[in-house]
Structure formats: structure tokens, C-alpha cells
Amino acid sequence: SQQGEEDPQALSIQEGENATMNCSYKTSINNLQWYRQNSGRGLVHLILIRSNEREKHSGRLRVTLDTSKKSSSLLITASRAADTASYFCATDANNDMRFGAGTRLTVKP
Amino acid sequence: EPEVTQTPSHQVTQMGQEVILRCVPISNHLYFYWYRQILGQKVEFLVSFYNNEISEKSEIFDDQFSVERPDGSNFTLKIRSTKLEDSAMYFCASNPAADTQYFGPGTRLTVL
Numbered sequence: 001s002q003q004g005e006e007d008p009q010a011l012s013i014q015e016g017e018n019a020t021m022n023c024s025y026k027t028s029i030n031n032l033q034w035y036r037q038n039s040g041r042g043l044v045h046l047i048l049i050r051s052n053e054r055e056k057h058s059g060r061l062r063v064t065l066d067t068s069k070k071s072s073s074l075l076i077t078a079s080r081a082a083d084t085a086s087y088f089c090a091t092d093a094n095n096d097m098r099f100g101a102g103t104r105l106t107v108k109p
Numbered sequence: 110e111p112e113v114t115q116t117p118s119h120q121v122t123q124m125g126q127e128v129i130l131r132c133v134p135i136s137n138h139l140y141f142y143w144y145r146q147i148l149g150q151k152v153e154f155l156v157s158f159y160n161n162e163i164s165e166k167s168e169i170f171d172d173q174f175s176v177e178r179p180d181g182s183n184f185t186l187k188i189r190s191t192k193l194e195d196s197a198m199y200f201c202a203s204n205p206a207a208d209t210q211y212f213g214p215g216t217r218l219t220v221l
Contacts, residue, residue: 035212043152043200043212088152099144099152 006089006100014108019076021103023089024069032065034074035088037102043088046074081109111135113213115201121219125190130216132184132201138211141184142202143176145169146215152200158184191220 006023013019023032031050035043049056049065049072056063062075076083086102114133122128134141143155156166158176173195175187184203188195201213 037152043202045211098154102152 006087006103008103009101010104010106012106012108013079015079015081017079017107019079019083019105019107021074021087021089021105023072023074023100025072025089025091025098025100026070027091027093029067029091029093031092032063032072033090033092034061034063034072035090035099037086037088046087076105079105079107081107083107113201113203113211115199115213115216117216118214119217119219121221122191124193124220128188128191128218130186130188130199130201130218132186132203132213133182134184134201134203135205135211136182138203138205140164140204141176141178143186144200144202144212145197146200147194147197155186155199188218191218193220196220 006021011019029051031048033048034046036046037043047056047058047061047063049063051067054065060077063072065072072089074087084105084107086104088099088102090099113135116131120128139159141158144152145155146152153169154167156170156176157164161178163176173189177185184201186199196219198215198217200215203211
């Protein structure tokens with residue numbers, strides 16, 4: 001069964017604003033990953049955060065992980081129209097990966 | 110940079126027909142996966158494969174489905190008798206012993 005659940009399901013913002021997406025999960029994990037999917041395209045790996053890490057940065061992306069709450073957030077700062085895509089969190093427990101339903105982000109120019 | 114490839118990019122088939130979706134994982138990877146995404150819905154895990162056998166499968170992966178690594182490079186997903194509800198994007202992924210999975214571009218399957 002699916003593990004991660006993202007919210008919101010859809011998010012619409014103006015270019016330049018920050019976008020925050022959340023992910024909750026149910027069981028213990030080794031790591032949590034965020035993926036991006038442009039419509040009809042393959043999944044692109046964005047960032048991985050291990051269970052013993054609390055925060056990670058990559059460019060305009062910031063990911064946090066709270067294992068006590070079993071939740072993670074993805075923050076995209078200074079969003080651009082090209083950031084429009086679906087964003088998925090995926091939990092990895094012993095090489096067994098489970099995806100959430102995704103957040104559809106629309107960035108308006 | 111090495112990448113996972115999938116063929117065909119789009120497959121159209123009649124209900125009841127068999128289809129084989131092909132994937133070439135990255136060459137030194139050991140774990141292989143199939144996922145599917147019904148249009149507008151979440152990505153769903155189907156099956157994982159390691160050491161020439163299925164290591165885990167989801168409830169979606171019923172007797173209609175099978176996977177094979179026939180020649181050491183290809184990794185195939187076969188659907189024996191397709192149904193309308195099998196229409197989806199099918200993604201293959203692979204990884205070495207490390208964490209990150211590398212996804213292929215997907216095959217869009219349309220069942221008419």
C-alpha cells in the first residue's frame with residue numbers, strides 16, 4: 001500500500017513566491033525522497049534526506065524531516081514558471097519505495 | 110551519464126491482448142522496479158526484482174503481470190490479457206545498493 005501522503009493536493013502561486021509541500025508517512029523509513037514529474041514525463045529525483053538528518057538544501061530546494069511526526073516538507077524558494085510540475089515524496093524502507101499521491105504545483109508568470 | 114531507457118514510449122493495444130514493456134536499467138544496478146501511474150493519479154508500486162527473482166510485489170501485481178530479466182540487460186513487464194484499466198504510464202527504475210532510484214522516461218500504455 002502507499003506510504004506517503006502529500007498535501008496540499010494542488011497549489012497555485014505567483015512567480016517569485018515560495019511553495020511549501022508536505023508529506024506524511026506511517027512507518028519507519030531509511031530515507032525520504034522528493035521527486036518531480038512534468039506532465040507525461042518520467043520522474044526526476046530532486047533530493048534525498050536520510051532518517052538521521054533533519055534538513056537538507058539543494059539550490060532553491062529545502063527539505064526538512066521530522067521522524068517523530070513522520071512528516072517531511074519541501075520548500076521551493078523564489079519559484080519560477082518552470083517549476084510547474086507534480087511533486088512526489090517517496091519513502092524508502094529497506095529498498096522498498098512507496099510514493100505519495102503528489103502535489104500539483106502551478107506557478108503563474 | 111548513464112540512464113534507464115524504456116521502449117516503446119507509447120503502446121496502443123486492444124483489450125485482451127498481451128503486451129510486453131521493455132526497460133534497460135543502468136548496467137551496474139542490482140535492483141529493478143516497475144511502477145505505474147494512471148493518468149491524474151499517484152504513482153503506484155508494482156514490483157521489485159533482485160537477484161533474478163521478485164523481492165516484493167503489490168496487490169496490483171496479480172497473475173496478469175509477470176517480470177523477467179531475459180538476457181542480463183533487459184527488464185520486461187508483461188501483461189497477459191490487458192484490460193481497459195491497465196491504461197497508464199509504466200515506469201521502470203533501477204538502483205545499485207545505494208538509495209536513489211533512477212527512473213526511466215516511462216511507457217504510456219493505452220488499452221482500447
